[in-house]
Structures are given as structure tokens and as C-alpha cells.
Amino acid sequence: MTKTYPNGLRALDEVSLTVERGSFVAVMGPSGSGKSTLMHCASGLDVPTSGRVVIGDTDISALSETRRTELRREQVGFVFQSYNLLPSLSIADNITLPLRLAGTAPDKDWLRTLVDRVGLADRLAHRPAELSGGQQQRAAIVRALIARPAVVFADEPTGALDLRSARDVLDLLREMVHGLGQTVVMVTHDAAAAAHADLALVMTDGRIVDTVTAPNADDLARRITKLETE
């Protein structure tokens, strides 16, 4: 796919990408290389100027904006750097909000499984401000997974966390992929974070220039530094 912004800037230049079900993919690259644009187009938040985006069996690029929004609610989960939890709602209500917006009742067993796994069972009645950053991000991960989406997009999910909480969140994402069969695409600047993924894609100038299987943090950091100084 290609994405050209109205100002003429080509942020994605004939990018072709297939994410296998049940895999954990990291997207890396220098600032301005097109990572966010790729995530926005691949998740249905935005549309490419040309090319197709298929999620599950559906070509979302062919849908009306209304239908694309519906499909995104049903099939795509999001995790953001700033957690994006609503401060006035309890953790339980934050987690189930997307389902309630879509008019669906939560699957109580699945909710219990996720909440137990992330260690938030005794925090459900609390407000987000009463939780640590790592706990808030774990709640956001449960919220992203509650509707059993086809794919979860995580945008710098550990960007606001200390090292230990970041590692917990990354281990959790990895376990959601390998233990529960989720599919996760994570945009990150951080080579150590990307090293938790099965595959790292390296972007430069709107293209994927490198694909690294079972990435190693030092090796990835070297590749990015080289691109930034070229």
C-alpha cells in the first residue's frame, strides 16, 4: 500500500506486509520513517491512498467509513503509550467499555482469565489513578483483548514505563501471543522492546528495509543507528 498525505508527503511507499495469525511483530525505524502511518492504515484508523488492507477475511480498504469503524471495533484492539483509560470509570468499567459501546455482553470467563493473568483481579473496583503505570497498561491490554480481536496494535506500549514494568508488559504481550494465540503488532523505538517480538520490521522513508526473525536487541539497535546516521 501507499499513503500520500494531502501535503504531498509519501509516508508509505508501496509497503507490502502480511502478519501471520498468532505472531508478535514489532515495527521499528527512525523518527518519521512511517511507523505510525503504517499502524493507522493497517488498523483501519486511516486508509491508504492506494493498495489494500485485509483483516481476517475482510478487505477493510473497500468498506465505507461507518462499516470500517464497526469492523475496527469488532476486530482490532489498541494499546497506546498513554494507556487511554477513562479516569472517572473503574478498571472493570474501562475494560468492558468497548464491548458495551458495541452492544455486546462481556464473556465473564474470558474476562476472569485475562484479569487473573495480568494480576488485576483485586484492582477492578479502583480508578485508574489508583494504579501504577504498569498496572494501568495491563488493564489497557485486557481492554484490547476482551473482544477477542483478530489483531492488537500497540503503539509504544512501554514508552511511559520504567524498565521493570516495561518488561512485565512485554512478557505479557508475548504470552498473549504464544499462550492465547493473539496476533500483536507493536510500534516501538526501543530495540529491547522489539526483541520480545517474533519478527521485527525496520522502516526507513516509508519502506520496510529489513525483516529480522527472532530479533536480538543489540543487533536491532545497531541496525537502527546505522540507518539514522546514513
Ligand SMILES: Nc1ncnc2c1ncn2[C@@H]1O[C@H](COP(=O)(O)OP(=O)(O)OP(=O)(O)O)[C@@H](O)[C@H]1O
Ligand atoms: N497527517 C499528516 N499530514 C502530513 N504529513 C504527515 C502526517 N502524519 C505524518 N506525516 C509525515 O509522514 C512521515 C511519516 O510519519 P509517521 O508519523 O508515520 O512516522 P513515525 O515513524 O511514526 O515517526 P515517530 O517515530 O517520530 O512517531 C513524516 O515525515 C511525517 O511528518
